[in-house]
Amino acid sequence: MRGKIIACSIGNCVHVAGVVNFLRLAEEMGYESVFLGPAVSIEKLIEKVKKERPKFVGVSYRLTPSALYPLLEELKKGIEREGFKDIKWLFGGTEPTAEVARKANIFYKVFDIEGMDKVINFLKGKAELELKKSYGRNLIERIEGKYPYPVLRHHFGLPSLEETIRGIEEIAESEVLDIISLAPDQNAQQYFFRQEKMDNKLDGAGGVPVRSEKDFINIYKAAQRGNYPLIRCYSGTSDLLKMAELIQKTLKNAWCAVPLCWYNELDGRGDRKLLDSIRENQKVMKWHGERNIPVEVNESHHWSLRDAHDTLGVVMAFLAAYNAKKAGVKTYIAQYMFNVPPAISPKMDLAKMLAKIELIESLEDDNFKTLRQARAGLAKFSPDLNLAKGQLAASAGLAMAIKPHIYHVVGYCEAHHAATPKEVIESCKIVRGVIEGYISGYPNITSDEEVISRKNWLIKEAKYTLEFIKENFKEYKDPWSSPEVIAKCIKLGILDAPHLKGNPAACGKLETRIVNGRLEAYDMETGKVLSEEERLDKIWNYAEKVSA
Structure with a gap:
């Protein structure tokens, strides 16, 4: 154990949610915690400290600041009388009560509007001077210094x-x-x-x-x-x-962010040919892998943004990670963009992300580790800025269910205009508030039966498509990482999206529809959802006819 912490609210303050959350975090960091309760008198607190002899004592007060002065005077006299020289005293409260606490010259550390990450750093034993030197000069250090935040x-x-x-x-x-x-x-x-x-x-x-x-x-x-x-x-x-x-x-x-199949003639963001761009993108992955620089292949959501069905989003999430691993990447950042398309239901959205996670993380070994990065989809945001703030918070709350290592904050104003520094800061604070609430203890929505059922179905369908590619391109040594195979799959429609219609490098014949909150491949003639077996059989039968 790292030591004992006792904590309570003092005087007539009954607000203890912050105290309880602080002690819970302390337990996770290896401390023994003792909660004394709400509205504890100074006399009772001093007696408990004498009995417990903790390493830290946390006191909280969140009522009128002027009423705190006499309480802290009494506490100061008690500390001096008992000679608690080896005990460090902590204070947590509102910004005004924290200001009173600082003036009392009792406390080793005063928390008011501190973010949860700073509380975690304190509990990990990082002093203020040390913190300035150890925020983390690379991504891994930064994550290790804050997780689970x-x-x-x-x-x-x-x-x-x-x-x-x-x-x-x-x-x-x-x-x-x-x-x-x-x-x-x-x-x-x-x-x-x-x-x-x-x-x-x-x-x-x-x-x-x-x-x-x-x-x-x-x-x-x-x-x-x-x-x-x-x-x-x-x-x-x-x-x-x-x-x-x-x-x-x-x-x-x-870290490097590079696509597998994009930034070329497919999306008009460059003049590269599809096949050439896949080869070049793989070289970029390899270059960073050789230098042990983390790589994010921002691939899957590009298909979903173009209304590709959920199964294809899962397939591309796996292929992106697979190609990164084949290129020698050691630390892979998997981006999970929620709210794409905007009409997807939260349950089905979460199921899609869990399916991606299961397939991507199945690739992990001693030489390939993955990090989860979550974000909101901009298309979900309203140009009404107050409404957008709520949408940002709601998306962050859902995304926390996957326990991300990185949260990519999308400025709440981005559907209206590019974020100014003030709006970046405000958006981050909104998300920080959501995260701190989530970390304090939320129900595990990943165990929802509908979510699990959809996740399993998507994994089964995605595996069918992946095996279909491997089986029908056997002449290639590794079809999943072959630029030629990937480009052919896009041209044939095995990998396709409705927004690619008319693009000479793609098929663009896929039809999709939102059905019960899910984005599905859809047969317009029959009005039915297509399984991957049905969809791919149609494509392959047509391809064989054309080539015959």
């Missing part, structure tokens, strides 16, 4: 470089965010190394107009304050290896 990431990039730098400084000073996800504008993503091709009228579209190595360095310097947030940056949509080298050199990129 997930590290927070937020997208940020304004149309002005100067405003972006000032904004990063403000966000870092707020200490609410662990990873700033830098968003370069589309010009930079596509033409950073070929700037003569840029259309300058589009500068700042979609993010910050970074145009030089110095710009990246100045952005990194801006984050070296507050809680020293890590920086990660989009991989770009062309010249991916050159961009990887640049952002690793300048930003110490927290």
